[in-house]
Amino acid sequence: MLMTGRLTLPTDIDMVDETIRLKNLLGADALRDCDGTAMPEELLTQSAKKYATYYTTRKDNDWANENPEEIQQEYLISDRVTARDTKLRIKLMKGFHTEQLKVNIIDDPKRWWEVVDRTTGEVVPVYKWEFDGETEEVVIESVKYHQYTVSFLAFLVWDPVHMYNFITNDWKDAPHQLTFDVRQPKTQIHVKEKLKRWCEENPHIDVVRFTTFFHQFTLTFDENKREKYVEWFGYSASVSPYILEQFERWAGYKFRPEFIVDQGYHNSLFRVPSKEFRDFIEFQQIEVSKLAKEMVDIVHEYGKEAMMFLGDHWIGTEPFGKYFQDIGLDAVVGSVGDGVTLRMISDIKGVKYTEGRLLPYFFPDVFCEGGDPIGEAQDNWLKARRAILRSPLDRIGYGGYLKLASKWPGFIDEIKYVVNEFRLIHENMQGTKAYVAPFKVAVLNCWGNLRRWMANQVHHAIWHREIYSYVGVIECLSGMPFDVEFITFDDIRNGIAEDIKVIINAGDAYTSFSGAENWIDPEVVTSLREFVDNGGGFIGVGEPTAYQFEGRYFQMSDVLGVDREMCFSLSTDKYNELDADHFILEDIEGNVDFGEGMSRIYAQGENYQILNKDGEYSRLVVNDYGKGHSVYFAGLPYSPQNCRILLRAIYYAAGMESEMKKFYVTNVDTEVTVFEKTGKAAVINNAKEAKHTELYIDGRLAYSLDLNPMEMRWVDCRK
Amino acid sequence: MLMTGRLTLPTDIDMVDETIRLKNLLGADALRDCDGTAMPEELLTQSAKKYATYYTTRKDNDWANENPEEIQQEYLISDRVTARDTKLRIKLMKGFHTEQLKVNIIDDPKRWWEVVDRTTGEVVPVYKWEFDGETEEVVIESVKYHQYTVSFLAFLVWDPVHMYNFITNDWKDAPHQLTFDVRQPKTQIHVKEKLKRWCEENPHIDVVRFTTFFHQFTLTFDENKREKYVEWFGYSASVSPYILEQFERWAGYKFRPEFIVDQGYHNSLFRVPSKEFRDFIEFQQIEVSKLAKEMVDIVHEYGKEAMMFLGDHWIGTEPFGKYFQDIGLDAVVGSVGDGVTLRMISDIKGVKYTEGRLLPYFFPDVFCEGGDPIGEAQDNWLKARRAILRSPLDRIGYGGYLKLASKWPGFIDEIKYVVNEFRLIHENMQGTKAYVAPFKVAVLNCWGNLRRWMANQVHHAIWHREIYSYVGVIECLSGMPFDVEFITFDDIRNGIAEDIKVIINAGDAYTSFSGAENWIDPEVVTSLREFVDNGGGFIGVGEPTAYQFEGRYFQMSDVLGVDREMCFSLSTDKYNELDADHFILEDIEGNVDFGEGMSRIYAQGENYQILNKDGEYSRLVVNDYGKGHSVYFAGLPYSPQNCRILLRAIYYAAGMESEMKKFYVTNVDTEVTVFEKTGKAAVINNAKEAKHTELYIDGRLAYSLDLNPMEMRWVDCRK
Structure with a gap:
């Protein structure tokens, strides 16, 4: 087994010997500086790649x-x-x-x-x-x-990230870093020259890690220096009259501030994006990519690699945008909060490699009395591992102050365990793709692939009461044996792709993730009805297809078999009875966790079956519709059990129940990933307790396994 | 003390002696037959008024x-x-x-x-x-x-009420009673003649109790003879081409079935009524009142009284409609489910007297093993009594099978207690009005006075999960020392009446009770803002003023100090902190019950104070707005404690905190009603346990009282 490579460690000026010791112990092949740390001269000659963070928009007051x-x-x-x-x-x-x-x-x-x-x-x-x-x-x-x-x-006049770090770390005398706009003519020339100079002056640096390019996501502070507004996807700070005049010429219509401020909602990801905002995104992505390419070209001229950090000044370079691949980056690195944020990185196309920064960062807020860095590392790895098995990162790494990690008893052992499992996955998969079901699953919302794995997110892996019952859906999917597409309503209008067999719509009414006015577009509803009628599957979570119109709140209530009581039909009697006997719940024991659990859902029509109720209302309902099926969930937060329920729901919705046991593990806390080409299968235990599970291959019992807590067991899948 | 009068008892064919015994024991002065019972010949000569139920629309196949x-x-x-x-x-x-x-x-x-x-x-x-x-x-x-x-x-082809009774009582061989439409020309003549004949043939009957007039509220059954749809306020069964052609001539536009079926919501009371539906109500009320008057005139010609039962075929005769008083009825009788339904009856103007049928009905579903008729009678009386003290019924009575009541140990004693308290109220009030605060409270919704005391109701006093947190508001009000108006948005547009000092808006978003599109009418919001700015009070419950528009969900968020998180402002930081120290909660101990408790309410603006929180969100918030105040409740189900909270909230909102202790009792389970003209004050204990309370008069401690469970204690308020 490979004991080195694929690992980046942070270092610091006073950590020369310890860095070398840990580099050797863990088999790291790259070293990096961080915000607040510096690469010691002595390490520049080490046999490892050296990364250097690079800021294009600040540090030049x-x-x-x-x-x-x-x-x-x-x-x-x-x-x-x-x-x-x-x-x-x-x-x-x-x-x-x-x-x-x-x-x-x-x-x-x-x-x-x-x-x-x-x-x-x-x-x-x-x-x-x-x-x-x-x-x-x-x-x-x-x-x-x-x-x-x-x-x-x-x-x-103060860079938002610098301000954030300044306040968070209680810096006292650091001068406030002003920003400058690289898109503007004078600054553009200046910044390019500076990058060239920097490349010349730093011959030992192998990788220029851009943090990031030109436009910070929206991050605004109030008069008390508290965060006032933060939108990770926000374009509010990517504007200037210089840029907006260009936009007007490109778009052919007059710009209005309202396109950006959006009634004060600042184009939150949850807002159905206006045509003008979508135009502005498109325009910015074109222009930013073009200019970013010029920066990357400079880096390449000096024989270095260009790496982009996913976040901070990433506006215009979002990696699932149409123009991202034109930038010519070598790599993207980002923070891995969970399976979803991992796939935001690992699914990126058009770069040579992807790298994930695992948690926890080696910061004093975790490495402190009462902190649980080992527990955090385990939780992070459990979520990351299932996603890596489906769509691997090429590298992993850590960030922060190395000395904190090296001093914490047992933490380096934990990292070692994680790094070894990571390398083992690569060794066993050999660059091949894991088995997926013979159909695609699509997540339908107003953003589609542009915000792939970003549905119902407020900010990178941050928990909110309003969203976790939806984010759970994509967190489950991030480690499931399905090819997942993120599609828009235009993709529905243009004809649902042949290979999509199940479509998921999850979100609160009137948000971009549910779909709002798209649901009163006859083209959308007729296409989807036809899709299901002909055998397709439709899964709704929360307030799917919601728009109060012509006697229904859920516009696809005929397909879903449910609607939500908005007080207008209180006078209509509902005779909703529970019948939990169904394929979807076959191996589920105990209560199902619906998270916030959308209230007031009732079944209607003639083809429904209610699998779970809350008082008089329902939380899990299936419905037959022609040759197809639908499944309604009141909410689906992430848990191993809900992964299993969603797995079953998807196979059921696709009408492919019999396919499910091609590769299947009985214990709901376990999952299996199969690499048919290499003959290897990984059975993972997602629980922190030992679990017994049975592995079925092609519908037959192949292995009976006792797994240690969190264990990943590799077996021969050709048996 | 008067020991007789004001009481109606049911009787039956086999209950002659027992009826006479109970009539004397309880001091009843009227006897009635019921659906399914008959008045015995022998009683017709008793010294009591005799009521007879009369059906105009059926019993003539x-x-x-x-x-x-x-x-x-x-x-x-x-x-x-x-x-x-x-x-x-x-x-x-x-x-x-x-x-x-x-x-x-x-x-x-x-x-x-x-x-x-x-x-x-x-x-x-x-x-x-x-x-x-x-x-x-x-x-x-x-x-x-x-x-x-x-x-x-x-x-x-089967009268809905007859069908309901037939199914409920499992009748076997009774022929289905067909309906006929008294509005139509032939039937109209026939029915009038029949009524005359009946009056001639029943000289001993003093009161003709119409059940009711011509149009049954909507009550539809499904193929399994189960209730399919019931709308107590529904006009769907008041139609015919004959009537609709008249309506077209009256309204001046073409009728559409959609005016009635309303997308399948059948004009549920929760729907914002369309102009056309409001026109149709108006038209029907005009026509029904006219014809009902002719029936009443016939009754009067025979020297009898005409009484209307509130319900069943009451469509077009709703007693707060504009034309009701023209009918010339002597009395209205209705069922008293609680304080709210009591005031639906006792607030009626234009009749000589009102009568309330108290619960429980003497039916086998309550007078049975496991039943608790005494407990039900007590609960009913506790709610009814507070409302009677504010707006008295003239009479009370009971319904059902008298033999069930007379056999139940202790039940007749319970009735005796109730009847005596009822008579005592009349004796002490002497027809004078109880003290009310020196300002009016208005409940604002799309229905206003037409549906006085009917806000957020599905069907007469029926509990629904969706409504009890709103119905609580008017249930509390039904027994509080305020003159209560029910006003529409047009009443706001036409200028808020001078004597209104507090306006309440309570309901789910987009319902007729919250107000829906009325909230994006600048005339409405500017009038209300001015009203509060100049010292008025505004109380919102649930989703008041809700309509997603121009950056806000609650359109009066500036007045209310709160808005609801609809996912569009998740990226905006909220620094909402609790500060429960406030006049409204001064004598409140323990948790506050917000019922279903609207979720996701956050405070915003600069003048709010959060009195109660649920996690990061708020449930009770006050806000200063110019010289005025607002109060927001996430829900307010009925309870003695919530009555007290609402009392305080109203005085606070009105800016009249100092007025509150003009007459005030300290214990939240007790209330005081004062009849200044007679010098009497009733202190009631709304709990089934003994309570100690102190009575303040003009801000000074006047009495220190130990009350028995449920006691009503009369004291001299001139002390």
Whole structure:
């Protein structure tokens, strides 16, 4: 078994000997600096790849100060203020931190700002308001008791990530790092020259790790230096009149601040994206990719590799966008919070390799009294491992302060265990693809593949009460034997691909993930009905297909066999009875966890079977529809048991129950991944307790296995 | 103390002596027959008023059979059927009971029916469908995978109430009672003549108790004789081409079946009523009142009183409608399920007296092993008593089989206790009005006074999980020291009445009780903002002012200080902290019961105070707005504690905290009602345990009282 390679370790200036010891012990083949650490000179000659973080948009305050008009900008929306009279003053910077943001008075407010009457939705004509530079207020001729907002541009005079690190680490004397906008003409030339110089000056660096390119996701602080708004997918800080004028030429219509501020929701991923916002994303991705390619080309000219960090300034370079592959990156690295975020990295096409930063980061918030870094590492690995078996990262690594990890009793052993299992997966898969069911599963929402593995996420692997019952669906899928597509409603309109056999729609009503007004488009519902009628499967979670219209809340209630009681049909009697005897629950013992569990779901029609109820209402319902089937879940948070339920639900929905036992393990806490070409099968125990499980191959019992806690057991699948 | 009067007892053919005994024991002054019982001849000479139930629309099958075209009709909507091809057959009577309803093929289907494409909302032109009389199917030229419904007329060949009683009591050989439509010309003459004859033949009857007039609320059965749909406020069974043609002339536009079937929601009270449905209600109330008056006039001609039962065939005679008083009734009688349903009766204007039928009915389902008729009577009286103290019924009574009650140990004593307390209230109030706060409280919804005390009700006092957290608000109000108005959004548009100081909006989003699209009417929100800004109070419960628009879900979020997280603002940080120290919770101990407790409520703005939280979200929030205040409740089911919380919330919202202790009892399980003119105050114990309480008068401690379980103690309030 290979004992070296595929591993990156962080280092620090005072860790030379310890780095070498751990490098040898763990078989690392790459070393990296981090935010707040530095690569010691002595290590530059080590036989390992050296990564260096590189920032294109900051750490050059002289440049920013000399070119204030090329500092990055962000579209802000003021507080909503209700007029109590016919004249209203709105203080622009109220609720923002003036150390982070500064009103842009260089560009004409009347051209770039917008005052909106939020009581009517109408734009207030520019002659009805004035900017008072003295007080930084906008003065509006208002209608009494109407509410108003001002959308305006501000300069990002403190880089949001630097500000975040500064506040979080309680730095005292570090100067605030200003931003500059690489898209602008002077800065563009300057930054390229600087990158060339840097490459020349750093001959021992093998990999330039861009963090990232040009535009930070939206991260705004309030007047108390607390996070005010953070949207990991947000484009609000990727704007400037320079860019927006280009956009207008490209799009052929006039830009409106509303395209960005979006009523104050800032185009949250949960909003159905407007045409104009989708246009803006497209435009930015084209332009950012083009310019990023130029940076990558420079790196290549110096014989180095270019690596992109997935996050921070990643706006415009999202890796499932249409233009990402044109950048020509060698690698992408990102943080692995769970299976879903792992697949955000490992599914990336068009790079030579992908690398995942496993958790925990070696930071004092975990490596401290009361902290449980080993437990965190185990939980992280359990989720990551199932996803890696389906779609492998090429490399893994860690981040933070190496000394914290090396001092924690047992932690290095834990890493060693993880790294060895990771290498073993690669050894046994030999670059081949794991067995998947003979059909594809598609997740349907307004974003599709552009936000692959990002459905119902607020921010990289952050738990929210509102989303975990939906994120569970894709977390389960991240380690399941299915090829998963993420498709849009246009993909439905253009004809459902032949190889898709099951379509999943999961989300809250009126969000981009449920689909909102798409569900009253006859083209969408008729296509999907025909798909199911002809044998397809449809799985709904939460408020699938929801839009109150013509007597139904779930527009596909005929397919789903359920609707939600919105008080309009309280007078209609429901005779909903439980019958839990079904393929989907065959090997499920005990209660099913529906998470938040959408309330008020009732079955209707004639072809349903209710598998789980909560009082008078239902939480798990199947329905026959022509030759096809549907399954409704009130919620599906991640758990090994729910993985199994979803596995069964998908095979059932596809009408392929008999295929399920081609490769199958009996214990719900275990899963099997099969590499038919190499003849190897991995049976993993997803529990922290020992488990007995039986492996079926081609429907017949092949192995009876006793697995240790968390064990991954490899067996010959040709037996 | 008066020991007789104000009481009606049921009797039966075999209960002559026992009726007389109980009449004397309880001091009853009226006797009645019931559905299924009869008045014995021997009692007709007793010194008591005799009531006789009278049915105008049934119990005359000969007439119905001779005049089939004048049988009552109902608008039905077929099942929603999805077309799998370009021809679709919809079986009209599928899901209905053919013993109850029969397709009307006398009137032209093409004129009176409607086929609707529910995938587009469009009406299918009449040339694209045909009725196949043979199979009772409508055959439609369909678009593949569109859904269709047929709205059609059917004859009510079995009276719904008779059918209900027949099924419930498992009658075997009683012939099904057909219906006839008193509005139609031949039947109208016939029914009037019959009433005259009946009056002549029943000289000993003093009170004709109409049950009720002409149109039954919607009550439809399915093919298994189970209740399919019941809408206590439904107009679906008040239609016929004869009536609808009159309506068209009156309204000046063409009638559409959709006005009645309403997408299959049948104009549930929770639907925002369309203009057309409101027109139809108005038209029916005009016409029904006119004709009902003619029936009442006949009764009066014979020297008898006319009493209306609130319910059953009450469509068009709802007592808070504009034309009800024109009928000239002497009395209304109705069932008292709780305080709210009591006030539906006791608040009626334009009759000489009101009578409430207390619970339980003397039926075998309660007077049986395991039944608790005494407990039910107590619970009923506790709720009724608080409401009577505010708005007294003139009489009370009971229904059912007297022998069941007389045999149940202790039950007659319980009744005696109730009746005596009831008489004592009248004795002490002497027809004067109880003290109320010096301002009015208004409940704002789409129905206003037309559905006074009916907000968020599905059916007379029936509990539903979806509504009890809202019904609690009006149940609390039914016994509180406030004059309560029920107002519509038009009442807001026309200018909020001077004497209203607090406005309550309680309901689920998009229902008639929350208000739906009214909340994006600038006239409504600006009026209400001005009202609060100038010192008014606004209380929201559940999803008040909800309508997703221009960046907010609660359109009055500035006034309320809260909004609901609909997933669009998950990226916005909320720093919501609890501070329970507030006037509203001053004498509240232990947990507050928010019932279903609307989820995902967060505070926003700058003037809020969070009084109760559930995890990161809030359940009770107050907000300052100019000179006014608002209070938000996630839900407010009825309980003595919640009555107290609402009392405090209302005084707080009105900015009149200091007024609260004009008359005040300290124990939350107790309440006080004061009759200033007679100098009497009733302190009631709403608990079934003994309670100590202190009575404050004009802010000073006046009495320290130890109350027995459920006791009502009268004291001199001039002390």
